Amino acid sequence: MILFAFPPLIAGDLLMEHERALDWPFFDADRGGDPMLWQHLFWIFGHPEVYIVFLPSIALVAMIVPTFARTPMAGYGWIVLAAVGTGFLSFGLWVHHMFTTGLPGISIGIFSAASEAVAIPTGVQIFCFIATLLIGRVTKSVSLLFVLAGLATFIIGGLTGVMVAIAPFDYQAHDTYFIVGHLHYVLVGGTIFPIVAGFYYYYYPFVTGKQLSERLGTITFWVMRVGFNVAFFPMHISGLIGMPRRVYTYPGGMGFEIPNLISSIGAFVLGIGFLILLYDIFRPKGKQPLIKRNIWNAGMERSSSRLSLGHSQHPNRIDAISIVGTERLLERC
């Protein structure tokens, strides 16, 4: 996807640099250029980019859910197909960022429909996760909490996404705080929360051989989850009552004060959540015992845990060999 999505951005950058450095007016309307060209090039990159950051996190979710449901992934093939489908569709949606640029109705209709269509493969992924939870026996953990909160958040972002993909509604929501709310629900729910889950589940134990605190993790979870919703939910409202994006000030008396105050409080709470997470990551864990390999009994983790960097302190272990192997490879480079 990166291979196909980035060239339009690079092309746009080249044109921009030509305009700036050599004064070739690609985007300057006074001299025959067109600023719409930039918008097209940017969004042909910009929309797939959303999925470029989202799909790896969905892969994390697809690892974590079956592990803690203690059952293999339900509908494995479906999820793979859905991911490919999402990736494919994501290249045909960029115009929904440009509904208000004065395009003809037929183009708007087609891109509206295509944008709605992407809800189907995304729904497939979510339903497969729910099905896995249904079939399995769920064990509680911080990772799973973050994944479930991520899904709940992401579903809200997806539903507001279905709303703004309907072009007439976008005429009122475009470039407002409603969009700011929507995109954060999608990206925090779909990307950030799964990454935090990944920290607890995989990255940290993998790299250090030690486990993050489940108790601190539970606190982090609640602080972040509350903070996030308090910060971003009111934005839907402030957007609908007329607050545009990217303003540093607004006139009083139009009802913007209260939602903005609530959002600011939420933002600080969310920030505190991240600070607790950082503390948990960086606090000294000298006395804490090393964890056993594959702490979560994951079905698919066994092969990768042999490479665990954290265990390399024990030279007798088999993974020391793989480390040595890596070093040799590095030397050759």
Add this chain to the structure above:
Amino acid sequence: MPVSPSQSALDTAGEGAKQIAELFYVMLSGGIVIWLVMIGLMIYAIRFPGQHDAKKTRLLVIGGCVVFPTIVLTALLTYGLSILPELQRPAPPGSQVIDVVGVRWWWRVRYRLPDRETVETANEIHLSVNEAAEFKLTSEDVIHFFWIPSLGGTMDMIPGRENRLKLFPTKVGVYRGVCAEFCGAAHAQMSFDVVVHSRADFDRWLADQTQGVIDIPHPGAQVFLRRGCSACHAIRGTVADGVIGPDLTHFGSRRSIGAAVLANTAEHLSRWIRETHEVKPGVEVPEFDAIESDSTLCLVYLGRCGDDSVCVPAVDCRRLANGT
């Protein structure tokens, strides 16, 4: 702040806004139901583990993620897009045509008159209730965004292109429009007032606007010219004919100053002239470091006396001339 008319997309006063708000409420209720069902399913899955056979679950997946969304999304698309042609249809012939040009960081507004003349004003749009108005939108510099939430529908203002937008106000009142596309330093302070009148009031307003001011010898006029204000600002009926900045003819009759940043009162105007960059950072008009008497004269000339009543030429010349 006296200038705080509605800027809410849910507080509707126009046909387009009303249809879109209805669409929103339909989608909102559907969205809430779907979210609750999904969350309910997740909680159910966690609370009652291991009692579900794979076959039933497969049915759930197929129903929930293929059949259901396909039906719902098709219905929603049919309903949602059915509004689109009406929103995009041009206003019927004979409707008032208004050119609005986005300029950093204000709005040039031109009313097209039946005799092919135009009359220019700035930062304020007047409309007649229950009549469609056709807007022709463009920009002089960067992309701006023309949004009057209460009346509905929005459109980009793109340099080198002319976009059109039809609005159909249904309630008399004052509303607020705003630029919603980031356009530079003072983007946050680029707004305008929209006044929806009855037909008779609108006609009277437009007739007033078409008249230039009566160029009576006024000391304020000399200050205005001497200080070079006329290089950028026009006051029709006088020698001031600048085109770079907002047209100031009938400035005194406007509701606000500086693209709806301050209410149009004598006190605010005085502040605007002397501390422009403090009120609206980034704005291109030079600060007017006038001595007190000059600025007072200029104030009076632009149409505001100390007691805040409209008093001189730049204002409502017609009525003044008629002695009313």
